[in-house]
Amino acid sequence: MIIGLFVIGVGMMFLLDNLGWLDFDFRIHVFPTILIAAGILKVLQTRSQSGVVVGGIMVVVGCLFMLKEMGWLNIDWRTLWPVFMIAAGVAVVFKSNRRAEASSTAFFTENHKDSDDTLINATAIMGSFKRRITTPEFRGGEITAIMGGCDLDLRQSSINGEAVLNVYALFGGITIKVPIDWTVVLDGTPIMGGFEEKTVPPTSTGKQLIVRGYVIMGGLEVRN
Structure with a gap:
């Protein structure tokens, strides 16, 4: 609406x-x-x-x-663009500190590698992001691509029931590769962009990936 x-x-x-x-x-x-x-x-x-x-x-x-x-x-924009660069640097430092704290906490838990891979939080701004996830219990997460691209490979992962993946692309593209036994449900809104599914019709395994979000002047592709 x-x-x-x-x-x-x-x-x-x-x-x-x-x-x-x-x-x-x-x-x-x-x-x-x-x-x-x-x-x-x-x-x-x-x-x-x-x-x-x-x-x-x-x-x-x-x-x-x-x-x-x-x-x-x-x-003057000559004065303003360094401010944006400083803000981007602060955001990177803040995200790195949060990741370091999360890694320190996960060090004392069992199977922290799998717990890190169960949820994905990827952001690509004027760049490219590629990652392969190998976990037996993928639970979803969030992908953001702004004037860049994200490539997420989930073909060596599995789902226990249902997982929700939130996507957002602005002048960018997102590619998601899933196993052949997953059912993909596209529940997003393309705005001058496109959602495209190229997966093989799976058998009824109960494994469902729901892709939600917005693609603005960009594209999203889900395939095997």
Whole structure:
């Protein structure tokens, strides 16, 4: 419903601009609005703290673009882009510290390698992420690709019942490889993008992978 109302609103703005009732500028309205809306969708969809950070950064950048183009913010991009680089570095350091703490805690538990592989949390921003998961109890997780690509290989894993994998792609692509005995259910929303399933029809094994999320101007492919 939110996506439909957003598309209706953008269409009404274009219509009013074509009728001469509204002075519509693509740089001021469309691109920042798309970036803000995509960030809000990411924040609403994510289940991890890193996803909230990524969505929040998208919203902030969209607002800065809009304020600058409207003349309400007088700042040079030569001054602003190092701030984004520092913020990205802080996010990497924060994520590394959280991973180190999780590894220290898992060191005292049994089979911590399997417990690490049961849930996936992958983010690719202007880059590529490839990983092979080998666990007998995959439980899902979250994949984010922004102007980049993610390749997740689950063909040597198994599921006990049902697993949910949240995906989010903005100007990017996600490829998921699954075993032939898994049933894949695509429950996502492509926005000027596409969901594609190329899996072999499996026998009834009770193993089901549910893929949910948004693909905005990108693509998602699930295959064997």
